[in-house]
Amino acid sequence: MTTFIPAIALHGGAGTILPSKITPEKEAALHAALRSCLEAGLVLLRDGASALDAVTASVMALEDDSLFNAGRGAVFTSDGTHEMDAAVMNGTTRACGAVAGICGPRHPILAARAVMEQSEHVLLTGEGAAKFCASAGLEMMTPEWFGTDARREALEAELERRRLNLPDDGDPARKHGTVGAVACDMRGHLAAATSTGGMTAKLPGRVGDSPVIGAGTWADDETLAMSATGHGEFFIRWAVGHEIDARMRWAGQDLTRAAGDVVAELGARGGSGGLVAVDRTGTVTLPFNSPGMYRAWCDKSGEIRTAIFSD
16 A cells, blocks of 8 residues: 655634734744644644544644634624634545534534534534534533634724724735645545634624635545635635646646646635645645735645745
């Protein structure tokens, strides 16, 4: 049996802090968190675990860290509630599961995986998803557990901006908060996982690209695994995950070119954001067109790296 070199990459959101607004202390904390969350999945890969288990572990770690907009630390809707989305996909079989508009499971990514493994469906939303999560043996938390003072302040600031009809200051933090991970395991199998609290002050009921298979989440062993972050409406309209897959599958493009070109073209159309992706050769690419993207990766070189801006 061919043994592949494991590789893993994750993102914690694209453009979530403008360079002018970050302090050295916050930047150091972010780098440490990104590395820790990557290692949660990498240690499993190096022990021979599946790509699916690795991406699940990394996203669970991201969901537990309130620095990121997923799980604890998820942003608020315009009604002051939480509505979280998540998806997971297995590149070996294209099995996938997703949830949208939920609040309750400590780890929304486990809710998505439960949909994949414990139901005949792909995507559950609303009350039906809530009932399913309650019966799936997931750890449940109260709505108050997910909120943080920083997210509440962000909501109040955005609602005040709208009330006063002030211009948008261009801060991408309101639209780009998502976490996700992709991996290639020792058997050459790929997987992707994505989780998000959505956009600050979004309309209740809004669903972004994260739980939409073929848009914000995608995995197929023959091409790539990818997880996106950015202005989700654009990623849905251009079916970003599927588009990259098609360019690799039918146009013969390599991962770096296909993913990079799609993200650049999306930016030219007004769709800001980025993604992390990996193929079964262990190649990792992390293109984005926003001011920055929280990211960490360990490719076939075996070196762990973290970055926030375009350096």
